Amino acid sequence: xxxxxxxxxxxxxxxxxxxxxxxxxxxxxxxxxxxxxxxxxxxxxxxxxxxxxxxxxxxxxxxxxxxxxxxxxxxxxxxxxxxxxxxxxxxxxxxxxxxxxxxxxxxxxxxxxxxxxxxxxxxxxxxxxxxxxxxxxxxxxxxxxxxxxxxxxxxxxxxxxxxxxxxxxxxxxxxxxxxxxxxxxxxxxxxxxxxxxxxxxxxxxxxxxxxxxxxxxxxxxxxxxxxxxxxxxxxxxxxxxxxxxxxxxxxxxxxxxxxxxxxxxxxxxxxxxxxxxxxxxxxxx
Amino acid sequence: xxxxxxxxxxxxxxxxxxxxxxxxxxxxxxxxxxxxxxxxxxxxxxxxxxxxxxxxxxxxxxxxxxxxxxxxxxxxxxxxxxxxxxxxxxxxxxxxxxxxxxxxxxxxxxxxxxxxxxxxxxxxxxxxxxxxxxxxxxxxxxxxxxxxxxxxxxxxxxxxxxxxxxxxxxxxxxxxxxxxxxxxxxxxxxxxxxxxxxxxxxxxxxxxxxxxxxxxxxxxxxxxxxxxxxxxx
Numbered sequence: 001x002x003x004x005x006x007x008x009x010x011x012x013x014x015x016x017x018x019x020x021x022x023x024x025x026x027x028x029x030x031x032x033x034x035x036x037x038x039x040x041x042x043x044x045x046x047x048x049x050x051x052x053x054x055x056x057x058x059x060x061x062x063x064x065x066x067x068x069x070x071x072x073x074x075x076x077x078x079x080x081x082x083x084x085x086x087x088x089x090x091x092x093x094x095x096x097x098x099x100x101x102x103x104x105x106x107x108x109x110x111x112x113x114x115x116x117x118x119x120x121x122x123x124x125x126x127x128x129x130x131x132x133x134x135x136x137x138x139x140x141x142x143x144x145x146x147x148x149x150x151x152x153x154x155x156x157x158x159x160x161x162x163x164x165x166x167x168x169x170x171x172x173x174x175x176x177x178x179x180x181x182x183x184x185x186x187x188x189x190x191x192x193x194x195x196x197x198x199x200x201x202x203x204x205x206x207x208x209x210x211x212x213x214x215x216x217x218x219x220x221x222x223x224x225x226x227x228x229x230x231x232x233x234x235x236x237x238x239x240x241x242x243x244x245x246x247x248x249x250x251x252x253x254x255x256x257x258x259x260x261x262x263x264x265x266x267x268x269x270x271x272x273x274x275x276x277x278x279x280x281x282x283x284x285x
Numbered sequence: 286x287x288x289x290x291x292x293x294x295x296x297x298x299x300x301x302x303x304x305x306x307x308x309x310x311x312x313x314x315x316x317x318x319x320x321x322x323x324x325x326x327x328x329x330x331x332x333x334x335x336x337x338x339x340x341x342x343x344x345x346x347x348x349x350x351x352x353x354x355x356x357x358x359x360x361x362x363x364x365x366x367x368x369x370x371x372x373x374x375x376x377x378x379x380x381x382x383x384x385x386x387x388x389x390x391x392x393x394x395x396x397x398x399x400x401x402x403x404x405x406x407x408x409x410x411x412x413x414x415x416x417x418x419x420x421x422x423x424x425x426x427x428x429x430x431x432x433x434x435x436x437x438x439x440x441x442x443x444x445x446x447x448x449x450x451x452x453x454x455x456x457x458x459x460x461x462x463x464x465x466x467x468x469x470x471x472x473x474x475x476x477x478x479x480x481x482x483x484x485x486x487x488x489x490x491x492x493x494x495x496x497x498x499x500x501x502x503x504x505x506x507x508x509x510x511x512x513x514x515x516x517x518x
Contacts, residue, residue, distance in 0.1 A: 161387060168373045168384050175371035178333070180359040180388035180434065 012246020072195025385433025
């Protein structure tokens with residue numbers, strides 16, 4: 001049972017990585033990026049291609065992550081510009097359509113160009129025993145990376161002036177401009193960071209099992225579910241939501257079967273929307 | 286100096302400002318008074334580049350402000366304190382002030398000490414969330430944050446709105462200190478006596494046009510103004 005719970009927490013951290021990326025971009029820009037999952041895939045495919053070309057695994061993973069971050073920056077500075085020129089609901093809807101189109105485009109391109117490229121990362125040691133419990137090293141690696149990412153993010157947002165500027169834009173975009181903060185440039189930085197987080201989630205998938213180019217939409221939906229359940233207002237809420245959903249998923253898979261996964265996760269999102277719809281609507285004004 | 290020349294602004298085809306021109310010299314405290322809907326807020330928002338004029342220009346020393354975006358104008362030292370304050374409600378007083386230092390972070394401790402000396406109430410509540418402050422304290426915080434930005438020109442939009450008279454008096458005392466230390470101020474104010482007391486020159490705005498301009502003494506000699514704004518026959 002402990003093993004199942006630990007597994008659930010680690011999976012939850014991976015879900016949280018996905019959800020936090022979506023929450024950051026929504027909080028800062030008022031847009032939901034439906035191509036978010038493709039950023040995870042970009043990291044995976046880039047890493048796999050580099051490893052296949054003979055590069056070391058760690059440099060490849062690093063470059064894969066950077067690739068995902070860069071892809072985020074490019075999307076923000078090109079595709080999303082028409083959306084940013086509008087406000088509120090119009091901006092949200094236009095961004096949904098644009099990023100949905102992009103996700104189809106990326107999927108199609110990858111299916112055509114790299115149909116069988118998949119990222120599989122194996123660690124030298126399979127499992128270790130900690131306090132009498134057998135823990136897979138993969139779980140430790142993913143947990144370690146995710147926790148490090150969240151710690152750095154929290155430090156950035158709470159302790160640096162730029163991080164406070166990011167939070168200020170989420171709370172009051174006009175006020176932030178009046179303080180001399182370049183909202184557009186800060187937003188680009190955050191979209192890049194959300195790409196890095198998505199990339200890390202993608203690499204985690206490569207560690208757990210394998211990451212294929214077709215997994216983009218699945219990641220996007222998972223990210224959205226976590227963000228919605230956490231309430232897209234709060235980053236800590238999203239992390240907690242990820243952990244809870246990871247636990248639910250692991251326990252259910254273990255006791256009932258993996259076919260329940262999607263049903264449970266979608267049910268959770270549905271219930272949240274029914275009980276607390278204002279979690280999403282609060283940012284529409 | 287601030288130079289507003291022939292500015293015209295319309296929202297959805299409805300003219301709000303028509304051919305407005307004014308000047309504010311360095312170190313001057315200049316006021317804009319007028320009834321509700323005269324366009325005072327729109328004028329200040331236009332100078333701050335939150336609104337684009339359809340005609341005319343706004344410049345500070347020879348730099349065209351109307352060609353810059355709002356955050357660039359703020360970085361250049363033209364700081365707008367809106368009537369709505371636009372604070373960051375989930376962040377503390379201290380964090381709001383820190384963000385005021387965003388464009389020019391050096392010298393932050395000295396400026397903070399100056400602000401806390403000017404507004405001791407903010408010092409007491411430095412770890413309190415801005416959203417939980419009273420109206421008067423929020424107004425002080427908005428002005429304090431603006432002063433943290435080391436403004437060359439402070440644009441104040443009806444700072445007395447919604448405040449009790451005692452608080453307004455206290456606020457204007459602090460603003461007077463800043464003015465006396467050489468801060469350039471353009472003040473839009475509904476409370477005409479306050480404006481007449483605070484400013485060296487004033488413009489009267491009605492229906493989006495400047496109808497009168499001059500020193501407080503000049504304006505007080507105008508019977509129409511006295512009747513309209515001071516209720517003195």
